[in-house]
Amino acid sequence: MSKPIVAIVGRPNVGKSTLFNALAGEMISIVKDTPGVTRDRIYADVNWLNMQFTLIDTGGIEPESKDVILSQMREQAEIAIETADVIVFLTDVRQGLIDSDAKVADMLRRSNKPVVLVVNKVDSFEKLMPDVYEFYNLGIGEPVPISAASRLGIGDMLDEITKHFKPEQLQEEEDDRPRIAIVGKPNVGKSSIVNKLLGENRVIVSDIAGTTRDAVDTEVKYHGREYIFIDTAGLRRKSKIKEELERYSIIRTVSAVERADVVVIVIDAVEGITEQDAKIAGIAHERGKGIVIAVNKWDAIEKNDKTIYQFTNKVREVLAYMPYAEIIFVSALTGQRLNKLYEVIDVVIENRSMRIATGVLNEILTEAVALQQPPSDKGKRLKLYYMTQVSVKPPTFVIFVNDKELMHFSYTRYIENKIREAFGFRGTSLKFITRERKEKDQ
Structure with a gap:
């Protein structure tokens, strides 16, 4: 929706x-x-x-x-x-x-x-x-x-x-084709990637920042599956004020992310990951979208056997709040690994819609609590009674506890990691809601 x-x-x-x-x-x-x-x-x-x-x-x-x-x-x-x-x-x-x-x-x-x-x-x-x-x-x-x-x-x-x-x-949209938004700073090669993925030049590309025309969503069929690519129309205005440009490109990004299921954040390999990239990623993360980070212009990088590893670490460090994001190294120029992008998008779409049976979730919860004792405060210890999944896109879980105040962010993160160890959920954020139940309600 x-x-x-x-x-x-x-x-x-x-x-x-x-x-x-x-x-x-x-x-x-x-x-x-x-x-x-x-x-x-x-x-x-x-x-x-x-x-x-x-x-x-x-x-x-x-x-x-x-x-x-x-x-x-x-x-x-x-x-x-x-x-x-x-x-x-x-x-x-x-x-x-x-x-x-x-x-x-x-x-x-x-x-x-x-x-x-x-x-x-x-x-x-x-x-x-x-x-x-x-x-x-x-x-x-x-x-x-x-x-x-x-x-x-x-x-x-x-x-x-x-x-x-x-x-x-x-209302909920009837159209269940996955919607993909390709976002990123001006000039990182978003349009070139879209063109390559579409296999035809639907989008006008040139080297001047801000030349992409109005947004047009494009339908694509790949291996029998249909996708809708949301064009995030680069900025048309060649403004002198850089911050202002960034502010407006963020507005555009928000409206594209809002409509997407999966957001592909394009980063320039030559430039490395920047603060503006982190801002854009933060918007998608906050909105609970599926996230793929595509490092473009990988062909332009001198490499040894450690390059990918080092670059991945740097990205993970800057985007520490979203360790689940998928990272893929591509080149719009040579087309290197671009088809792999569809596979990664498919995995993320599947994970965003994954449902876990309540019984299985509670087994994980029991084990997690046994391995690491829940926090306590002034002699009162957190008790976790029960967990269930209430929705998908993104997968959302409710945890019933004795005292909401005791459920620290870090313990929620710990439970999340345990669920991810079991089911992966690569590429999608997970949402947790804590509800209180009094002892006598048990």
Whole structure:
């Protein structure tokens, strides 16, 4: 199921980040920061009345001069139009209606995407409503008054946003063909790999960063099995500001990862693994996707018998939080080992859907507890009663214990390792949920 994507667009200082944090803070359980996942969050999962969506903040760039502001807003709007299912256009009741608001509203109107016009900083609905009505003049529908800082009107706004979700976005997809996203920094050879895998030049490739055109998903048949490759469309804008480019490429990556079953992270062998690679990997890990790391341009490396071993160690070190990721060394240029990629993807898909019988799980649990005593605190020891698998994609397990507080992260990791020793689960993360049961419930 691919969650709808909602993007916030608006001028500097209208409160985009305040709104983002209001939604991200209270209603969302943000996963504790995984190493390599940026602190400066630009996306978060929101759950409203059992509807889930991914929220993207396109802000964060606050340029000096007036004309730059408009061009920046245009750029934000373009990204939102391209990646979002619903666009939240945020304005500020105190600053009133400004020329650049009208210009961006024109773009949004032409996009044919649903737009929710939100007027922020309305701290008193009684006093400020006449000023809110002024925003009707933008011609993109009824303005929704909110105060992100005082959290007023947020529920009404979320109702408006979720109204625009299509029923199929909220249901499980019927299409069970595996979806593969090939992601990575600009210029690591993503498009070349996709071309080779497709066996024809569907994607335009050239050496300039940011030349891939709009995203088009491609169906491929290989050995009688069908796959869908999600094109993560490299950046079209040749922007001067490098960080900004990275920020936007991350937005694109998030929307591709969101829709994928398996994420192939392409790393440049010549450059080695970088912090940006770790960020991208962190997004896929956090989202519980299948993960394959493809080290491209392997043909360009001088090798001896230890090279692969050393490179693998380096990758494992940087991505220490995902030891399960599969690593494969390829060359898009020579086609070396690219067909092997399909095999690795198949293994990962199978592992993401693997179910383990409860009886077998509890045998592993009993043995694990016997080998390594659970932690205790102030004389109270953790007891693990029972474990069962509740879902797949990624495989998710519930462990019933006497006291949740005693279930340290490290002990969960230990149980995970025991399960992996028995079943592998290569290429997929595993999710563990701890539930408490009182002694007398036994």
